[in-house]
Structures are given as structure tokens and as C-alpha cells.
Amino acid sequence: MAEGQLYEIFGEVISSRHFLKAFIITATATFLMYFAAPTIVKALGKEDFLKALRVTLSALGAFVGFIISSAIIEPKRIVEEE
Amino acid sequence: MDIGILLLQATFLTILSVLMYIIIGMIPGTDETATIAPITLALLAAGFDPLLVLAWFMGTIVAFKAADAVPTALAAIPGGVMAVPQVPDALVARKYGYSEIVLRKGITASVIGTVVAIVIALPLSFYLTPLGDLLKTQMGPLNWPGWVYIIVAGIIVLAVMSKAKILALLAIFPFAMLVQGIRAVYGKPVFISIFLAITIGPILYELLTLISPHNHHLKRDSYARIKLVKTDKITLNPLHHLDKLEVTLSSIFAGISSILSAFMSPVGLTILFGDLIKEAEKDELKGSLRAYAVRDAIKNATYIGGTLIPLIAIGVPTGPMSAGPAAPFFAKLDAFNGLSPRDVLLQRYSTPTIMLVIAYVTLLAALLTYVILIKYSKPLTRFVFKKIPAEALYSTFLAIVLVLSYMEAGIAGIFGSILVGLISATFARNGVSIGVLFMVLVAAPYLVALL
Numbered sequence: 001m002a003e004g005q006l007y008e009i010f011g012e013v014i015s016s017r018h019f020l021k022a023f024i025i026t027a028t029a030t031f032l033m034y035f036a037a038p039t040i041v042k043a044l045g046k047e048d049f050l051k052a053l054r055v056t057l058s059a060l061g062a063f064v065g066f067i068i069s070s071a072i073i074e075p076k077r078i079v080e081e082e
Numbered sequence: 083m084d085i086g087i088l089l090l091q092a093t094f095l096t097i098l099s100v101l102m103y104i105i106i107g108m109i110p111g112t113d114e115t116a117t118i119a120p121i122t123l124a125l126l127a128a129g130f131d132p133l134l135v136l137a138w139f140m141g142t143i144v145a146f147k148a149a150d151a152v153p154t155a156l157a158a159i160p161g162g163v164m165a166v167p168q169v170p171d172a173l174v175a176r177k178y179g180y181s182e183i184v185l186r187k188g189i190t191a192s193v194i195g196t197v198v199a200i201v202i203a204l205p206l207s208f209y210l211t212p213l214g215d216l217l218k219t220q221m222g223p224l225n226w227p228g229w230v231y232i233i234v235a236g237i238i239v240l241a242v243m244s245k246a247k248i249l250a251l252l253a254i255f256p257f258a259m260l261v262q263g264i265r266a267v268y269g270k271p272v273f274i275s276i277f278l279a280i281t282i283g284p285i286l287y288e289l290l291t292l293i294s295p296h297n298h299h300l301k302r303d304s305y306a307r308i309k310l311v312k313t314d315k316i317t318l319n320p321l322h323h324l325d326k327l328e329v330t331l332s333s334i335f336a337g338i339s340s341i342l343s344a345f346m347s348p349v350g351l352t353i354l355f356g357d358l359i360k361e362a363e364k365d366e367l368k369g370s371l372r373a374y375a376v377r378d379a380i381k382n383a384t385y386i387g388g389t390l391i392p393l394i395a396i397g398v399p400t401g402p403m404s405a406g407p408a409a410p411f412f413a414k415l416d417a418f419n420g421l422s423p424r425d426v427l428l429q430r431y432s433t434p435t436i437m438l439v440i441a442y443v444t445l446l447a448a449l450l451t452y453v454i455l456i457k458y459s460k461p462l463t464r465f466v467f468k469k470i471p472a473e474a475l476y477s478t479f480l481a482i483v484l485v486l487s488y489m490e491a492g493i494a495g496i497f498g499s500i501l502v503g504l505i506s507a508t509f510a511r512n513g514v515s516i517g518v519l520f521m522v523l524v525a526a527p528y529l530v531a532l533l
Contacts, residue, residue, distance in 0.1 A: 005301060006299065006301065006302040006303065006304070007292055007301060007302060008302050009285075009289070009300065009301040009476075010110070010284075010285070010288065010301055010472075011110050011159065011160075011306075011470070012110055012306065012472035013302050013304075013305055013306045013471050013472075014471075014473050014476075015473070016292050018471065019289070019292070019477065020151075021473075022473040022474045022476075022477040022478075023473075023477040023480065023481070025451065025477070026474070026477040026480075026481040027477070027480070027484060028483045029481075030481040030482065030484070030485045031481075031484075031488075034485050034488070034489070036149075037325045048283050049129075050129075050212045051127075051129075051416060051417065052128040052129035052417055053128070053274065054124050054489070055124050055127045055128040055357060055486070055489070056124070056125075056128040056484075058124070058125040058482070058485045058489075059121065059125075059128075061481075062478050062481045063478070063479065065474075065478060065481060066099055066474050066475070066477070066478040069128060069263070069471070069473065069474040069477060070469065070471060070474045072140045073471040073473050073474060075467065075468060075469065075470060075471040076304070076305045076306060076471070076472075077305055077306045077307075077308050077467050077468070077473070078305045078307050078308065079308050079310060079317070079464060080307065080308065080309050080466055080514040081309075081310045081311065081312070081464075082309065082310065082311055082312045
């Protein structure tokens with residue numbers, strides 16, 4: 001099957017392959033930002049804020065991952081309107 | 083900080099959180115703690131001003147709780163755990179062709195619940211502050227601080243109210259030992275990663291089931307089918323949506339619930355009072371419409387009261403709301419030199435400032451949510467169902483939990499979170515209220531010391 005197997009989780013239908021794809025994208029973006037934080041903080045000249053910016057940058061990475069995976073993955077719902 | 087600048091920043095954050103959480107609230111299956119706590123925690127751990135993060139948080143819960151009932155009314159699919167009790171009433175409404183009416187009633191009642199809770203719980207939380215000091219002194223036969231007795235009493239009440247009462251009671255000590263054991267392995271009293279692991283547990287469990295060969299019962303061969311009911315343009319006048327009795331009942335029960343939720347479960351209160359109202363009315367349709375509306379009012383009120391009273395008055399998370407979604411405010415964070423955001427909030431700002439900002443952002447969030455949902459509930463639901471894949475949402479929260487676990491305790495932190503998540507999920511799936519686990523986490527050092 002093109003999308004991998006479909007499963008129902010919390011009342012939502014998801015594809016295992018798509019989930020794996022979304023997870024890899026999001027986790028990579030999040031951890032990339034986490035480990036890049038010291039460099040980014042240095043470049044900004046705000047090394048005192050490393051700890052704070054590290055979390056903010058990681059969350060930003062997660063958000064970017066969410067946007068990318070939402071754009072490339074189709075929701076498994078068929079909406080019918082009355 | 084200048085009050086004008088503060089209000090301006092709070093306005094911006096509230097608008098942002100309302101817009102974001104209206105969308106997240108409508109996505110089916112979103113657990114409240116799992117979707118609110120990681121982001122709140124990320125903001126606090128980053129050292130943002132606690133009052134501004136609280137502004138963000140209030141916007142979040144107001145929008146989230148109003149929005150999670152929208153797919154319930156329009157498609158009989160609950161937007162979250164708290165909306166599950168509303169499904170039967172939404173189905174009755176649909177049977178009589180009243181879906182659009184029940185939608186308007188719910189949105190309007192959630193605004194009433196918000197306003198009542200702010201009027202009652204906010205001043206009350208400041209009046210009760212002396213109680214908070216009293217609760218911090220050691221007392222009683224076990225020489226515990228007063229608040230620990232309250233938490234332990236809360237754990238027992240929640241356990242007895244769980245679907246699996248005996249299992250819930252049995253879970254208390256093993257789970258406390260798990261928490262303390264993991265802290266011993268890490269060599270520090272971590273809170274955040276264990277807390278997040280509990281919130282993400284149920285999702286983690288289901289996702290790991292996918293890797294197992296015993297996953298047949300979850301397999302599907304087609305997409306989910308969702309039927310959206312027809313709606314017309316809705317008037318903005320709130321008086322058109324509720325009758326006098328519904329306004330009265332919503333206000334009374336929201337008021338009572340906002341106080342009780344400092345110690346009691348929001349889901350429990352929503353079910354209890356909603357059912358009482360439904361059973362008091364013989365006419366099926368009238369009873370369901372009324373119960374649906376009142377439940378929406380109670381939801382918002384319990385979230386607001388359950389956050390503000392422990393946060394301002396007591397200083398420790400005494401109920402499932404404060405030990406759940408609002409728990410990050412009570413965690414000792416490096417960003418605040420080991421203090422909790424709650425302590426910093428009360429040290430940094432005067433009572434009038436806190437009251438003004440909280441009242442302002444909550445009412446702003448209620449107004450925004452009301453206007454957006456009344457005007458755009460149908461297109462928003464359509465957008466969410468057609469554009470937001472569940473895969474992306476689950477991945478995002480998992481990634482946030484993993485990165486925060488790694489930050490707190492390295493690779494061990496990630497494995498620790500998987501362990502706690504799986505054990506929490508096992509209890510939760512077998513009928514133990516997840517609130518029990520949150521509160522055991524808070525009381526764990528005291529409980530293990532008893533053994």
C-alpha cells in the first residue's frame with residue numbers, strides 16, 4: 001500500500017509510514033536547533049542566554065517540523081457535508 | 083515593568099495563543115496536558131516573564147476548552163477528553179436537527195463560565211493566601227507540610243473516583259517508587275521530564291503498539307469518515323443563544339466548580355453536574371441542550387479556578403489541573419535560579435498588577451474566542467479536518483518531550499521518559515485517572531519515605 005498500513009489511534013486514522021516521516025522531520029528539526037543553539041547564541045553575541053534560547057530554539061524547530069509535515073502529509077479523514 | 087508595555091505584550095501573547103489553541107482544540111484526540119504543558123514549560127524554561135507566560139496560558143485554556151466542543155456539536159467527534167461527556171447530548175441535538183443551536187449554546191456558555199470563574203476564583207485566590215502559608219508549616223502525625231496531606235487526600239479521592247478504583251489505589255506506591263528510583267538514577271530531583279512523560283504516555287503507548295506484531299485491532303483499511311452538519315450564519319448577540327434558565331444554571335455551576343476544582347477533577351465535575359441537570363429535565367431535547375451548555379461553562383470555570391487558586395493562594399499543585407496542565411508554573415527552574423515561576427510571579431508583581439493582567443487577558447481571550455467561533459466555527463472545523471494531519475501533531479509533542487528530557491538528564495532522560503510514559507499509560511488505559519499519577523509525582527518523596 002502506498003501510504004503504509006493505516007491504524008486508528010485516539011479516534012484518528014494515521015498511516016505508520018507517514019507518522020515515521022513526520023516524527024523524523026520534527027525530531028530532526030528540534031534536535032538540530034537544540035545542538036545548533038550554542039553557535040547561534042554565539043553569533044548573536046548573547047552567550048549568557050544559552051540555556052533560555054536553547055529551549056526557545058528547540059521549540060521553534062518543533063514548530064517548523066510541524067508546518068513541514070502538515071504540508072506534505074494528507075490527513076486521513078473524509079469530510080462529508082450535509 | 084511599565085504596566086502599559088506589560089498589557090501590550092500580554093495582548094499579543096493572548097491573541098497568539100487563542101489563534102493557535104482554537105485550532106489544536108478542534109483536533110480530535112488531543113489530550114489537554116500533552117498539548118498545553120510542553121509549550122508552557124518551554125516558554126518558562128526559556129526564562130520568559132511568568133506573568134506573560136500566565137497570560138499565554140489563560141488564553142490557551144479559554145480557547146482550547148471552548149473550541150474542543152465545536153467538532154462535538156458539528157460532527158459528534160470530541161475535540162478532547164473534556165468534551166467526551168458532551169457527545170451523547172450532541173447526538174440528541176443532532177437527532178432533532180438542533181446541532182447548530184447546541185453549538186451556539188456551548189460557545190456562549192463557555193464565555194459565561196470564563197467570566198464567572200474570573201469574578202469568583204481570582205479575588206478568592208488572593209483572600210486565601212494566608213491559608214497557603216499555613217499549609218507550608220509542618221504538622222500532624224507524619225510531620226508533613228500541610229499541603230502534602232491535601233495532595234494525598236486528593237490522590238485517594240481521585241483514585242476512588244477512577245474507573246478502576248482498586249488498581250488506582252494499588253498504583254500509588256509503585257508509581258512513587260518509580261519516580262524516586264528514576265531520580266536516584268539521574269542523581270538529581272528532576273520533575274519536568276517525568277511530568278511530561280506522564281502526559282505523553284498514552285500517545286507513546288499507542289504509537290509503540292504500532293511496532294508490535296499484536297497491533298491487528300488498531301488496523302483500518304479506510305480513512306475516517308466525518309459528517310459535518312449544515313449551519314447558517316450565526317448572530318453575535320449572546321442573548322439569542324441561551325435562555326434565562328441556561329444562563330442561571332451555567333453561572334451557578336461554573337461558580338461552584340471554579341472553587342471545587344482547586345482540589346477536584348475537572349472531568350469529574352463536568353460529568354457530575356452535567357448529568358444532574360440532564361436528569362432533572364424530563365424532556366430529552368431540553369435536558370440535553372441544557373446539559374451541553376452547562377458542561378461547556380463548567381469546563382472553562384474548572385480550568386481557570388483549578389489553575390488560579392493553587393497558583394496564587396496555595397503555592398503547591400493541589401488538584402489535577404494544577405498538577406497537570408498548569409504544573410510547569412510550580413516546577414523549580416534553572417531559568418529562575420532554582421525558584422518556581424509561581425514564586426517569581428508573586429515576588430515580582432503586586433496583587434493589583436497580577437489581578438488586572440489576568441482578568442484582562444482572560445476576558446480578552448473569551449471575547450476573541452467567542453467572536454471567532456461564532457463566526458467561523460464551520461470553516462475552521464473544515465480547515466482543521468482537511469488540513470491538519472494527526473501524524474504531525476503527535477510528532478511535534480513527542481519531539482518537544484524528547485528534547486526537554488534530553489536537556490534535563492541526557493540520553494538517560496530519554497529512556498527514563500519512555501519508561502515512565504509506558505507505565506503511566508498502562509495504568510491510564512486500565513482505568514486509573516491520570517490525575518492520580520500527576521499528584522503521586524508531586525508527593526513521591528513523602529510517600530516513599532513512609533516505606
